Amino acid sequence: MTKTNILIVEDEEDIRELVKYNLHRENFGVLEAGSGEEGLTMVERMTPDLVLLDLMLPGKDGLEICRILKRDERTQDIPVVMMTARGEESDIVTGLELGAEDYIVKPFSPKVLAARVKAVLRRHASAPELAPEDVLRIHDMVIHPGRHEVLVKERPVDLTATEFRILHFLARRPGWVFTRYQIVDAVHGEDYPVTERSVDVQIVGLRRKLKRAGSNIETVRGIGYRFRDK
Structure with missing residues (x-):
């Protein structure tokens, strides 16, 4: 059975390794990127099933990466879960407005992270398709x-x-x-x-x-x- 692949876009290696370890324990396949630009390249090459996206990234930040992904027909349907150390409502609202499916505020429990990822994937898989003829x-x-x-x-x-x-x-x-x-x-x-x-x-x-x-x-x-x- 093919594993569900999660792309982690996070510039802090310790956090990236922790998230990767816990996703592996849940039997997910894991891809990694240390910057927004590298994350965009990985999405284009590998087409992950979900993107875990840190907002505080060097270069293009997470909100800009989310904006790029959601405006591109090839990637707009890939679910994005934001990871942020900033708990302000404005950051969360901005990310959701851009099309992110969920968010989680650091520091977070590995169990909570896995549960959020599974919930987003479950919603994505069960989302009803809009009928093409329903104009x-x-x-x-x-x-x-x-x-x-x-x-x-x-x-x-x-x-x-x-x-x-x-x-x-x-x-x-x-x-x-x-x-x-x-x-x-x-x-x-x-x-x-x-x-x-x-x-x-x-x-x-x-x-x-x-x-x-x-x-x-x-x-x-x-x-x-x-x-x-x-």
């Missing part, structure tokens, strides 16, 4: 899941994978109101660890990218969000 046309907007494409008045809009899923989820049920946690559950799975603030940031990003069409995503105070009905 939505609403409010001068066309949402094409098969192409991962959004057009507003026939002009393409560049969205991250998470932004696309949130938009598609809301637009499929115009007029329905969803809480932030309902949105998280629909996009990432019920055990996805996230703050309410991170959902708000995703919505702000969506509205900004959609420009005038972003007004179709309405805030329902005290509850959550809905896509404006026809």
Whole structure:
């Protein structure tokens, strides 16, 4: 049986060795990179099943590496788990906005790390595929899941994978109101660890990218969000 390969992108060798040791104990295959640039090369060469990405890296930092991975069609579906010594909410929110699937704050328990990795892989394997024929046309907007494409008045809009899923989820049920946690559950799975603030940031990003069409995503105070009905 082929092992699941995890790429560790971490510049501190001691931490990298500790993470590698504990992942090996869980029967994962492990790849290593000591910098962001080396990590990008490894992803291109080896196509890992998941990337454990430190945020404090020399050269291109972890957020920039995450941004590059999630904007590339060839790598955007590889799950990214951020490792950071910074526990501030702003760092976590930024990483999630860029498309990271999860985060873990140093110092962390090896058992907790293994559990988070397994949970992300499990969600990734069980995530429902969007039907290619399920094209939505609403409010001068066309949402094409098969192409991962959004057009507003026939002009393409560049969205991250998470932004696309949130938009598609809301637009499929115009007029329905969803809480932030309902949105998280629909996009990432019920055990996805996230703050309410991170959902708000995703919505702000969506509205900004959609420009005038972003007004179709309405805030329902005290509850959550809905896509404006026809």
